[in-house]
Amino acid sequence: MNDRPDAEVLIIDDDASMRKALERLLRTMGYRTRTFSSAQEFLATDFPPGSVGCIVLDVKMPGMSGTDLQEELKKRDLPFPIVFITGHGTIPMSVQAMKHGAVDFLEKPFDDHALVQAISRAMEKGRQAMAFKREIRDLEERYRLLTPREREVLALVVAGMLNKQIAAELGTSEKTIKVHRGRVMEKMQAGSLADLVRMAEKLDIFTS
């Protein structure tokens, strides 16, 4: 109940009465909510970049189903974590939804504690995903500042080569490599070699 105030619970359910009850329940538990009567309505809504929150989604809806929407969100790279609710959760459907990153699968009717737990987990997961995404974006930003030569040096450094070896590899002096290496550490804001390796890992730029 003490999730970040800017985090919203986005309720998508075709049943008006269920929508209203869910909204009411979540509000009394301190959540900010927004409701949508269909997957299409949700997709037609503009979300500012960096929006956080989680979706509470009815699996079975006419038109676009909950699982269809999950796929669509993935395609559009909208990182909202999803808590599925369903009247008749079948195992294959749950497995599929979980595989695609659903946080929870609640069967109707559900207990408010179960809902809160699921939403908290989803929010947490959403925050992590958001943080990770932000970090990657930062790293990519920094990486873009590197010259082609510095990128070459970075790749060889994280591959575990010594300055001398790198110099030989690139046909230049050890001193030059040392200068490049210093610039890479500075631009990437890496405190240590281990730091740099972790960043490279995240950026997926191992060459060997």
Add this chain to the structure above:
Amino acid sequence: MTAKREHTATPALITACTVFLLVAASAFSPAYALPPAWEEYRGCIVGIVLGVFVLGLLVVVFFQRKNEQGIEIQHEDLERLVRERTAGLEAEIEKGRIAQEALARSEADLKMVQEVAVVGGWNLDLRTSELTWTDGVYEVFGLPRGVPLDYEKFLSLVHPDDAEYVNRSWNDALEGAQYDIEHRILADGAVKWVREKARVEFSDSGVPLRGSGIVQDITRRKQAEQERQMLRRQLAHVSRVTTAGELTAALAHEINQPLAAILANAQAARHILDDEKPDMDELHAILDDIVNDDSRAREVIKRIRSLLRKESGKFDRMDVNRVIEDALKLVERESRFRGVMVRADLAEGLPPVMGDPVQVGQVMINLLLNAMEALGEVSEPPRDVTVESRMSGGTEIVVSVRDTGEGIGEKAMRSVFEPFYTTRESGLGLGLSISRSIIEAHGGRLSAADNPGRGATFSFSLPVMQRNA
């Protein structure tokens, strides 16, 4: 026979000759006196007489011979004729024998029929009010022979629920109407069904004189009919339960939805009550919503119950559109799950029909589910099912369910109404055959046809109630 004739002719001839010779001999013997002028020619005369006699004899024998030959021929003809006639007669006799056997058989059959069917005849003299029964009627009514009878006595034996109907029918017959009715009687306390058919004779001035008729015990036929009726109803019930099974997922969802909303609302209310200053308006709103959701769930349960209940089997005034709308509500969720658009185009102000809404509703649901099923494989729009009701010819209501599926096809068209024919993986294949028997029991018809464009249409008709019925 020919030889015998010969022998009978010959002695007569011999006797005649002998007599003639004796007469001639005695005539011409010397003791017999001749005129004196002829005496000298006596020998000559005797010779001539004898010669004539012998010649005559020869002629007689010749002609007799000839005659005998003719007789022989005639005789043969006669015999042939007799033979032929005899043969014909034998055939006639054989035919007669066969006919007699057939008659005996049919008499035996009739006796058996009378025994089995228990038929009797009666006569009512309308002037003396004297009623007579054959033994068969006494047997049907379970009364000892010879009990004094009149029309009132007969009427007292009719089942109380049918007495008015019987009396009315008889009075109509006295006015000249047909009398051919089926009704119940009480024979020795047991309820029996009889069929009666009678004729009334009128005087030239139109006064009824005499009534005569037959009574047949049809209890067994009626029992068999009722049994068949009951079996049909049971089968229809089984089919409805199966249908309900097919709808289970959608119906469970439909009940679960309000239940989940009720729980969420109740929990929200609890949170509100935990506040220092509970929002009373919100609590009121919550309770209202809970009540609404509860009645929503109850509606669904009511619909399922109506589908699962055993119908009374009694026909009543029925609003066809109402039955259609109820069926549409039952399959609404199912159609949404399947992504099928169901449209209804129902004519307003349709007259009532006689029927059982449970059974006709079952037919509607069957047709709707079939139509949706037909759209299962079709992905390109439109995925529509259209239900229509309209008046036809002033005597019947026609209800049609049209889909935009792949159609039935000529080959399958012949089998769609056969029991156990199905294209579905689930389902008994009884839906359409039961639907057809239901509609026929309502005096209507159920038929199928492929649309000119896409898909198929199933239509059924129901006769509207006669105004004075």
